Amino acid sequence: MASIHSTALVDPAAELDGSVTVGPYAVIGPRVRIGAGTTVGAHCVIEGRTTIGRDNRFFQFSSIGAAPQDMKYAGEDTELLIGNRNTVREFCTFNTGTVQDGGVTRVGSDNWVMAYVHIAHDVQLGDHCVLANNATLAGHVHVGDWATIGGLSGVHQFVKIGAHAMIGFQGHVAQDVPPFMTVDGNPLTARAVNLTGLRRRGFSAERQAVIKQMHKLLYRSGLTLAQAQQGIEALKGTQPEADGDIDSMLSFLAAAERGIVR
Structure with missing residues:
Protein backbone atom coordinates (compact mmCIF):
# COMPACT_ATOMS: atom_id res chain seq x y z
CA MET A 1 0.00 0.00 0.00
CA ALA A 2 1.10 3.55 -0.75
CA SER A 3 2.08 5.68 2.24
CA ILE A 4 -0.80 8.18 2.36
CA HIS A 5 -1.11 10.70 5.18
CA SER A 6 -4.36 10.44 7.10
CA THR A 7 -5.39 13.97 6.06
CA ALA A 8 -4.79 13.45 2.34
CA LEU A 9 -7.77 12.91 0.03
CA VAL A 10 -7.00 10.26 -2.58
CA ASP A 11 -9.85 9.16 -4.81
CA PRO A 12 -10.31 5.37 -4.71
CA ALA A 13 -10.12 5.28 -8.50
CA ALA A 14 -6.64 6.84 -8.59
CA GLU A 15 -3.82 4.39 -9.42
CA LEU A 16 -0.82 4.79 -7.12
CA ASP A 17 2.12 2.42 -6.98
CA GLY A 18 2.63 0.88 -3.56
CA SER A 19 5.83 2.86 -3.03
CA VAL A 20 4.24 6.29 -3.58
CA THR A 21 4.22 8.73 -0.63
CA VAL A 22 1.45 11.32 -0.27
CA GLY A 23 1.82 14.12 2.26
CA PRO A 24 -0.69 15.94 4.50
CA TYR A 25 -3.73 17.56 2.91
CA ALA A 26 -2.80 16.56 -0.61
CA VAL A 27 -5.68 15.93 -3.01
CA ILE A 28 -5.44 13.34 -5.79
CA GLY A 29 -8.23 12.90 -8.31
CA PRO A 30 -9.79 9.76 -9.81
CA ARG A 31 -7.97 9.84 -13.17
CA VAL A 32 -4.47 10.19 -11.79
CA ARG A 33 -1.80 7.50 -12.17
CA ILE A 34 1.48 7.79 -10.23
CA GLY A 35 4.51 5.53 -10.66
CA ALA A 36 6.87 3.94 -8.19
CA GLY A 37 8.95 6.01 -5.81
CA THR A 38 7.18 9.31 -6.44
CA THR A 39 6.59 11.68 -3.53
CA VAL A 40 3.68 14.11 -3.40
CA GLY A 41 4.17 16.91 -0.89
CA ALA A 42 1.73 18.52 1.50
CA HIS A 43 -1.20 20.45 0.02
CA CYS A 44 -0.45 19.42 -3.57
CA VAL A 45 -3.44 18.96 -5.86
CA ILE A 46 -3.08 16.45 -8.68
CA GLU A 47 -6.15 16.15 -10.86
CA GLY A 48 -7.37 15.65 -14.43
CA ARG A 49 -6.17 12.84 -16.66
CA THR A 50 -2.62 12.93 -15.36
CA THR A 51 0.01 10.20 -15.63
CA ILE A 52 3.22 10.55 -13.62
CA GLY A 53 6.23 8.25 -13.90
CA ARG A 54 8.79 6.99 -11.41
CA ASP A 55 10.79 8.74 -8.70
CA ASN A 56 9.39 12.23 -9.13
CA ARG A 57 9.28 14.64 -6.21
CA PHE A 58 6.54 17.24 -5.93
CA PHE A 59 7.10 19.77 -3.18
CA GLN A 60 4.24 21.36 -1.29
CA PHE A 61 1.44 23.47 -2.78
CA SER A 62 1.80 22.58 -6.46
CA SER A 63 -1.22 22.29 -8.79
CA ILE A 64 -0.73 19.52 -11.32
CA GLY A 65 -3.17 18.53 -14.07
CA ALA A 66 -5.73 21.32 -13.73
CA ALA A 67 -7.79 22.43 -16.72
CA PRO A 68 -5.96 24.65 -19.22
CA GLN A 69 -6.12 28.42 -18.87
CA ASP A 70 -7.54 28.73 -22.37
CA MET A 71 -10.90 30.41 -22.91
CA LYS A 72 -11.66 28.01 -25.77
CA TYR A 73 -11.45 25.02 -23.46
CA ALA A 74 -14.86 23.41 -23.10
CA GLY A 75 -14.12 20.42 -20.91
CA GLU A 76 -12.64 18.17 -23.58
CA ASP A 77 -10.80 15.04 -22.44
CA THR A 78 -7.16 16.11 -22.56
CA GLU A 79 -4.17 15.01 -20.48
CA LEU A 80 -0.86 15.70 -18.80
CA LEU A 81 2.04 13.24 -19.07
CA ILE A 82 5.07 13.52 -16.76
CA GLY A 83 8.16 11.33 -17.05
CA ASN A 84 10.61 10.12 -14.43
CA ARG A 85 12.91 11.65 -11.81
CA ASN A 86 11.64 15.21 -12.09
CA THR A 87 11.95 17.63 -9.18
CA VAL A 88 9.04 20.08 -8.98
CA ARG A 89 9.36 22.75 -6.32
CA GLU A 90 6.72 24.78 -4.48
CA PHE A 91 3.68 26.45 -6.08
CA CYS A 92 4.18 25.13 -9.62
CA THR A 93 1.24 24.86 -12.03
CA PHE A 94 1.14 22.28 -14.85
CA ASN A 95 -2.04 22.24 -17.00
CA THR A 96 -3.51 19.60 -19.31
CA GLY A 97 -3.59 20.05 -23.09
CA THR A 98 -6.24 21.33 -25.50
CA VAL A 99 -7.88 19.84 -28.56
CA GLN A 100 -6.59 22.78 -30.60
CA ASP A 101 -3.20 21.06 -30.36
CA GLY A 102 -2.41 17.42 -29.65
CA GLY A 103 -4.43 17.38 -26.46
CA VAL A 104 -1.38 16.53 -24.36
CA THR A 105 0.94 18.58 -22.19
CA ARG A 106 4.15 16.61 -21.85
CA VAL A 107 6.98 16.94 -19.33
CA GLY A 108 9.97 14.68 -19.93
CA SER A 109 12.38 13.20 -17.42
CA ASP A 110 15.18 14.44 -15.16
CA ASN A 111 13.99 18.04 -15.17
CA TRP A 112 14.69 20.52 -12.35
CA VAL A 113 11.68 22.82 -12.00
CA MET A 114 11.97 25.55 -9.38
CA ALA A 115 9.25 27.37 -7.46
CA TYR A 116 6.31 29.15 -9.10
CA VAL A 117 6.99 27.78 -12.59
CA HIS A 118 3.97 27.65 -14.91
CA ILE A 119 3.74 25.04 -17.67
CA ALA A 120 0.67 25.85 -19.75
CA HIS A 121 -1.48 23.71 -22.01
CA ASP A 122 0.20 21.70 -24.78
CA VAL A 123 3.73 22.55 -23.69
CA GLN A 124 6.28 19.92 -24.73
CA LEU A 125 9.20 20.00 -22.29
CA GLY A 126 12.16 17.72 -23.00
CA ASP A 127 14.58 16.00 -20.65
CA HIS A 128 17.28 17.41 -18.34
CA CYS A 129 15.91 20.96 -18.47
CA VAL A 130 16.26 23.57 -15.74
CA LEU A 131 13.44 26.08 -15.21
CA ALA A 132 14.36 28.67 -12.59
CA ASN A 133 11.93 30.41 -10.26
CA ASN A 134 8.89 32.05 -11.89
CA ALA A 135 9.72 30.90 -15.41
CA THR A 136 6.47 30.90 -17.38
CA LEU A 137 5.84 28.79 -20.48
CA ALA A 138 2.72 29.84 -22.38
CA GLY A 139 0.59 27.45 -24.39
CA HIS A 140 2.08 25.26 -27.13
CA VAL A 141 5.71 26.09 -26.24
CA HIS A 142 8.29 23.42 -27.15
CA VAL A 143 11.54 23.15 -25.18
CA GLY A 144 14.39 20.87 -26.26
CA ASP A 145 16.53 18.67 -24.03
CA TRP A 146 19.08 20.27 -21.69
CA ALA A 147 17.64 23.77 -22.11
CA THR A 148 17.88 26.27 -19.24
CA ILE A 149 15.31 29.01 -18.68
CA GLY A 150 16.28 31.75 -16.26
CA GLY A 151 14.21 33.10 -13.41
CA LEU A 152 11.29 35.45 -14.13
CA SER A 153 11.47 34.68 -17.85
CA GLY A 154 8.33 34.61 -19.96
CA VAL A 155 8.02 32.47 -23.08
CA HIS A 156 5.37 33.49 -25.62
CA GLN A 157 2.88 30.93 -26.90
CA PHE A 158 4.04 28.71 -29.79
CA VAL A 159 7.71 29.57 -29.26
CA LYS A 160 10.31 26.83 -29.69
CA ILE A 161 13.51 26.69 -27.63
CA GLY A 162 16.25 24.47 -28.99
CA ALA A 163 18.24 21.83 -27.16
CA HIS A 164 21.12 23.11 -25.00
CA ALA A 165 19.91 26.71 -25.28
CA MET A 166 20.05 29.04 -22.29
CA ILE A 167 17.62 31.88 -21.57
CA GLY A 168 19.06 34.49 -19.21
CA PHE A 169 17.35 36.09 -16.22
CA GLN A 170 14.08 37.89 -17.04
CA GLY A 171 14.21 36.92 -20.69
CA HIS A 172 11.29 38.10 -22.84
CA VAL A 173 11.11 35.22 -25.31
CA ALA A 174 8.83 36.02 -28.23
CA GLN A 175 10.77 34.30 -31.03
CA ASP A 176 12.33 30.88 -31.43
CA VAL A 177 15.71 30.32 -29.79
CA PRO A 178 18.08 28.10 -31.82
CA PRO A 179 19.89 25.18 -30.21
CA PHE A 180 23.14 25.80 -28.30
CA MET A 181 22.65 29.57 -28.01
CA THR A 182 22.63 31.86 -24.96
CA VAL A 183 20.11 34.69 -25.13
CA ASP A 184 18.93 37.35 -22.72
CA GLY A 185 17.44 40.81 -22.39
CA ASN A 186 14.30 42.63 -23.44
CA PRO A 187 14.21 42.75 -26.39
CA LEU A 188 15.85 39.36 -26.45
CA THR A 189 19.34 39.21 -27.96
CA ALA A 190 21.59 36.30 -28.87
CA ARG A 191 24.81 36.71 -26.89
CA ALA A 192 27.01 33.67 -27.50
CA VAL A 193 27.18 29.89 -27.58
CA ASN A 194 26.22 28.15 -24.34
CA LEU A 195 29.75 26.84 -23.94
CA THR A 196 29.50 26.25 -20.20
CA GLY A 197 26.56 23.93 -20.72
Whole structure:
Protein backbone atom coordinates (compact mmCIF):
# COMPACT_ATOMS: atom_id res chain seq x y z
CA MET A 1 0.00 0.00 0.00
CA ALA A 2 1.10 3.55 -0.75
CA SER A 3 2.08 5.68 2.24
CA ILE A 4 -0.80 8.18 2.36
CA HIS A 5 -1.11 10.70 5.18
CA SER A 6 -4.36 10.44 7.10
CA THR A 7 -5.39 13.97 6.06
CA ALA A 8 -4.79 13.45 2.34
CA LEU A 9 -7.77 12.91 0.03
CA VAL A 10 -7.00 10.26 -2.58
CA ASP A 11 -9.85 9.16 -4.81
CA PRO A 12 -10.31 5.37 -4.71
CA ALA A 13 -10.12 5.28 -8.50
CA ALA A 14 -6.64 6.84 -8.59
CA GLU A 15 -3.82 4.39 -9.42
CA LEU A 16 -0.82 4.79 -7.12
CA ASP A 17 2.12 2.42 -6.98
CA GLY A 18 2.63 0.88 -3.56
CA SER A 19 5.83 2.86 -3.03
CA VAL A 20 4.24 6.29 -3.58
CA THR A 21 4.22 8.73 -0.63
CA VAL A 22 1.45 11.32 -0.27
CA GLY A 23 1.82 14.12 2.26
CA PRO A 24 -0.69 15.94 4.50
CA TYR A 25 -3.73 17.56 2.91
CA ALA A 26 -2.80 16.56 -0.61
CA VAL A 27 -5.68 15.93 -3.01
CA ILE A 28 -5.44 13.34 -5.79
CA GLY A 29 -8.23 12.90 -8.31
CA PRO A 30 -9.79 9.76 -9.81
CA ARG A 31 -7.97 9.84 -13.17
CA VAL A 32 -4.47 10.19 -11.79
CA ARG A 33 -1.80 7.50 -12.17
CA ILE A 34 1.48 7.79 -10.23
CA GLY A 35 4.51 5.53 -10.66
CA ALA A 36 6.87 3.94 -8.19
CA GLY A 37 8.95 6.01 -5.81
CA THR A 38 7.18 9.31 -6.44
CA THR A 39 6.59 11.68 -3.53
CA VAL A 40 3.68 14.11 -3.40
CA GLY A 41 4.17 16.91 -0.89
CA ALA A 42 1.73 18.52 1.50
CA HIS A 43 -1.20 20.45 0.02
CA CYS A 44 -0.45 19.42 -3.57
CA VAL A 45 -3.44 18.96 -5.86
CA ILE A 46 -3.08 16.45 -8.68
CA GLU A 47 -6.15 16.15 -10.86
CA GLY A 48 -7.37 15.65 -14.43
CA ARG A 49 -6.17 12.84 -16.66
CA THR A 50 -2.62 12.93 -15.36
CA THR A 51 0.01 10.20 -15.63
CA ILE A 52 3.22 10.55 -13.62
CA GLY A 53 6.23 8.25 -13.90
CA ARG A 54 8.79 6.99 -11.41
CA ASP A 55 10.79 8.74 -8.70
CA ASN A 56 9.39 12.23 -9.13
CA ARG A 57 9.28 14.64 -6.21
CA PHE A 58 6.54 17.24 -5.93
CA PHE A 59 7.10 19.77 -3.18
CA GLN A 60 4.24 21.36 -1.29
CA PHE A 61 1.44 23.47 -2.78
CA SER A 62 1.80 22.58 -6.46
CA SER A 63 -1.22 22.29 -8.79
CA ILE A 64 -0.73 19.52 -11.32
CA GLY A 65 -3.17 18.53 -14.07
CA ALA A 66 -5.73 21.32 -13.73
CA ALA A 67 -7.79 22.43 -16.72
CA PRO A 68 -5.96 24.65 -19.22
CA GLN A 69 -6.12 28.42 -18.87
CA ASP A 70 -7.54 28.73 -22.37
CA MET A 71 -10.90 30.41 -22.91
CA LYS A 72 -11.66 28.01 -25.77
CA TYR A 73 -11.45 25.02 -23.46
CA ALA A 74 -14.86 23.41 -23.10
CA GLY A 75 -14.12 20.42 -20.91
CA GLU A 76 -12.64 18.17 -23.58
CA ASP A 77 -10.80 15.04 -22.44
CA THR A 78 -7.16 16.11 -22.56
CA GLU A 79 -4.17 15.01 -20.48
CA LEU A 80 -0.86 15.70 -18.80
CA LEU A 81 2.04 13.24 -19.07
CA ILE A 82 5.07 13.52 -16.76
CA GLY A 83 8.16 11.33 -17.05
CA ASN A 84 10.61 10.12 -14.43
CA ARG A 85 12.91 11.65 -11.81
CA ASN A 86 11.64 15.21 -12.09
CA THR A 87 11.95 17.63 -9.18
CA VAL A 88 9.04 20.08 -8.98
CA ARG A 89 9.36 22.75 -6.32
CA GLU A 90 6.72 24.78 -4.48
CA PHE A 91 3.68 26.45 -6.08
CA CYS A 92 4.18 25.13 -9.62
CA THR A 93 1.24 24.86 -12.03
CA PHE A 94 1.14 22.28 -14.85
CA ASN A 95 -2.04 22.24 -17.00
CA THR A 96 -3.51 19.60 -19.31
CA GLY A 97 -3.59 20.05 -23.09
CA THR A 98 -6.24 21.33 -25.50
CA VAL A 99 -7.88 19.84 -28.56
CA GLN A 100 -6.59 22.78 -30.60
CA ASP A 101 -3.20 21.06 -30.36
CA GLY A 102 -2.41 17.42 -29.65
CA GLY A 103 -4.43 17.38 -26.46
CA VAL A 104 -1.38 16.53 -24.36
CA THR A 105 0.94 18.58 -22.19
CA ARG A 106 4.15 16.61 -21.85
CA VAL A 107 6.98 16.94 -19.33
CA GLY A 108 9.97 14.68 -19.93
CA SER A 109 12.38 13.20 -17.42
CA ASP A 110 15.18 14.44 -15.16
CA ASN A 111 13.99 18.04 -15.17
CA TRP A 112 14.69 20.52 -12.35
CA VAL A 113 11.68 22.82 -12.00
CA MET A 114 11.97 25.55 -9.38
CA ALA A 115 9.25 27.37 -7.46
CA TYR A 116 6.31 29.15 -9.10
CA VAL A 117 6.99 27.78 -12.59
CA HIS A 118 3.97 27.65 -14.91
CA ILE A 119 3.74 25.04 -17.67
CA ALA A 120 0.67 25.85 -19.75
CA HIS A 121 -1.48 23.71 -22.01
CA ASP A 122 0.20 21.70 -24.78
CA VAL A 123 3.73 22.55 -23.69
CA GLN A 124 6.28 19.92 -24.73
CA LEU A 125 9.20 20.00 -22.29
CA GLY A 126 12.16 17.72 -23.00
CA ASP A 127 14.58 16.00 -20.65
CA HIS A 128 17.28 17.41 -18.34
CA CYS A 129 15.91 20.96 -18.47
CA VAL A 130 16.26 23.57 -15.74
CA LEU A 131 13.44 26.08 -15.21
CA ALA A 132 14.36 28.67 -12.59
CA ASN A 133 11.93 30.41 -10.26
CA ASN A 134 8.89 32.05 -11.89
CA ALA A 135 9.72 30.90 -15.41
CA THR A 136 6.47 30.90 -17.38
CA LEU A 137 5.84 28.79 -20.48
CA ALA A 138 2.72 29.84 -22.38
CA GLY A 139 0.59 27.45 -24.39
CA HIS A 140 2.08 25.26 -27.13
CA VAL A 141 5.71 26.09 -26.24
CA HIS A 142 8.29 23.42 -27.15
CA VAL A 143 11.54 23.15 -25.18
CA GLY A 144 14.39 20.87 -26.26
CA ASP A 145 16.53 18.67 -24.03
CA TRP A 146 19.08 20.27 -21.69
CA ALA A 147 17.64 23.77 -22.11
CA THR A 148 17.88 26.27 -19.24
CA ILE A 149 15.31 29.01 -18.68
CA GLY A 150 16.28 31.75 -16.26
CA GLY A 151 14.21 33.10 -13.41
CA LEU A 152 11.29 35.45 -14.13
CA SER A 153 11.47 34.68 -17.85
CA GLY A 154 8.33 34.61 -19.96
CA VAL A 155 8.02 32.47 -23.08
CA HIS A 156 5.37 33.49 -25.62
CA GLN A 157 2.88 30.93 -26.90
CA PHE A 158 4.04 28.71 -29.79
CA VAL A 159 7.71 29.57 -29.26
CA LYS A 160 10.31 26.83 -29.69
CA ILE A 161 13.51 26.69 -27.63
CA GLY A 162 16.25 24.47 -28.99
CA ALA A 163 18.24 21.83 -27.16
CA HIS A 164 21.12 23.11 -25.00
CA ALA A 165 19.91 26.71 -25.28
CA MET A 166 20.05 29.04 -22.29
CA ILE A 167 17.62 31.88 -21.57
CA GLY A 168 19.06 34.49 -19.21
CA PHE A 169 17.35 36.09 -16.22
CA GLN A 170 14.08 37.89 -17.04
CA GLY A 171 14.21 36.92 -20.69
CA HIS A 172 11.29 38.10 -22.84
CA VAL A 173 11.11 35.22 -25.31
CA ALA A 174 8.83 36.02 -28.23
CA GLN A 175 10.77 34.30 -31.03
CA ASP A 176 12.33 30.88 -31.43
CA VAL A 177 15.71 30.32 -29.79
CA PRO A 178 18.08 28.10 -31.82
CA PRO A 179 19.89 25.18 -30.21
CA PHE A 180 23.14 25.80 -28.30
CA MET A 181 22.65 29.57 -28.01
CA THR A 182 22.63 31.86 -24.96
CA VAL A 183 20.11 34.69 -25.13
CA ASP A 184 18.93 37.35 -22.72
CA GLY A 185 17.44 40.81 -22.39
CA ASN A 186 14.30 42.63 -23.44
CA PRO A 187 14.21 42.75 -26.39
CA LEU A 188 15.85 39.36 -26.45
CA THR A 189 19.34 39.21 -27.96
CA ALA A 190 21.59 36.30 -28.87
CA ARG A 191 24.81 36.71 -26.89
CA ALA A 192 27.01 33.67 -27.50
CA VAL A 193 27.18 29.89 -27.58
CA ASN A 194 26.22 28.15 -24.34
CA LEU A 195 29.75 26.84 -23.94
CA THR A 196 29.50 26.25 -20.20
CA GLY A 197 26.56 23.93 -20.72
CA LEU A 198 28.20 22.12 -23.63
CA ARG A 199 31.40 21.51 -21.66
CA ARG A 200 29.45 20.16 -18.72
CA ARG A 201 27.77 17.69 -21.07
CA GLY A 202 31.02 16.46 -22.54
CA PHE A 203 30.97 18.14 -25.96
CA SER A 204 34.42 17.77 -27.50
CA ALA A 205 36.48 20.76 -28.58
CA GLU A 206 35.77 19.82 -32.20
CA ARG A 207 32.00 19.86 -31.71
CA GLN A 208 32.21 23.15 -29.84
CA ALA A 209 34.23 24.66 -32.70
CA VAL A 210 31.58 23.75 -35.25
CA ILE A 211 28.81 25.14 -33.04
CA LYS A 212 30.80 28.37 -32.72
CA GLN A 213 30.96 28.51 -36.53
CA MET A 214 27.18 28.09 -36.73
CA HIS A 215 26.79 30.95 -34.26
CA LYS A 216 29.09 33.13 -36.35
CA LEU A 217 27.13 32.40 -39.52
CA LEU A 218 23.81 33.18 -37.85
CA TYR A 219 24.82 36.24 -35.86
CA ARG A 220 28.19 37.69 -36.82
CA SER A 221 28.50 37.47 -40.61
CA GLY A 222 25.76 39.84 -41.82
CA LEU A 223 24.07 37.05 -43.75
CA THR A 224 20.39 36.57 -44.37
CA LEU A 225 18.87 33.58 -42.60
CA ALA A 226 18.74 31.66 -45.88
CA GLN A 227 22.42 32.39 -46.55
CA ALA A 228 23.34 31.37 -43.00
CA GLN A 229 21.49 28.08 -43.43
CA GLN A 230 23.45 27.40 -46.61
CA GLY A 231 26.69 28.13 -44.76
CA ILE A 232 25.71 25.81 -41.93
CA GLU A 233 24.88 23.05 -44.44
CA ALA A 234 28.34 23.49 -45.96
CA LEU A 235 29.93 22.69 -42.57
CA LYS A 236 28.81 19.08 -42.79
CA GLY A 237 31.71 16.70 -43.02
CA THR A 238 34.32 19.12 -41.69
CA GLN A 239 34.07 17.48 -38.26
CA PRO A 240 32.02 14.29 -38.69
CA GLU A 241 31.24 14.02 -34.97
CA ALA A 242 29.46 17.39 -35.20
CA ASP A 243 27.24 16.45 -38.14
CA GLY A 244 24.40 15.57 -35.75
CA ASP A 245 24.65 19.03 -34.20
CA ILE A 246 24.47 20.59 -37.66
CA ASP A 247 21.42 18.50 -38.51
CA SER A 248 19.77 19.58 -35.25
CA MET A 249 20.36 23.23 -36.08
CA LEU A 250 19.13 22.93 -39.68
CA SER A 251 16.00 21.03 -38.62
CA PHE A 252 15.24 23.65 -35.99
CA LEU A 253 15.68 26.56 -38.39
CA ALA A 254 13.52 24.87 -41.02
CA ALA A 255 10.71 24.41 -38.51
CA ALA A 256 10.88 27.91 -36.98
CA GLU A 257 7.51 29.59 -37.52
CA ARG A 258 7.87 32.74 -35.41
CA GLY A 259 11.30 33.68 -36.70
CA ILE A 260 14.43 33.20 -34.63
CA VAL A 261 16.05 35.55 -32.15
CA ARG A 262 18.63 37.52 -34.17
